[in-house]
Amino acid sequence: MSDNDNTITGDMNIQEIVSKYPQTLGVFFQYGLGCIGCHASSYESLAEGVMMHGIDLDAILKDLNELIAKIDAEKEQ
Numbered sequence: 001m002s003d004n005d006n007t008i009t010g011d012m013n014i015q016e017i018v019s020k021y022p023q024t025l026g027v028f029f030q031y032g033l034g035c036i037g038c039h040a041s042s043y044e045s046l047a048e049g050v051m052m053h054g055i056d057l058d059a060i061l062k063d064l065n066e067l068i069a070k071i072d073a074e075k076e077q
Helices: 014-020 022-030 046-052 057-076
Strands: none
Touching: 014 022, 014 046, 022 057, 046 057
16 A cells, blocks of 8 residues: 555445545446435445445455555556
8 A cells, every 4th residue: 555545444424435535436346336315325344335236345455455454556656
């Protein structure tokens, strides 16, 4: 990760993640989380959301954080 540590964690709010990094929508859709705009995404943590959908938290966190690292690296160039 970059020095400003924008790491996404399981306790972060889904809507907060998408608001800060709209590019993550593709990752959420890839995992079948199309309910990003639903009411629950405003208060549900990522860990809670993926658990309800039977998604591996570690796998989605890995993909989300790899994308964020790439975005941050491009900003630093």
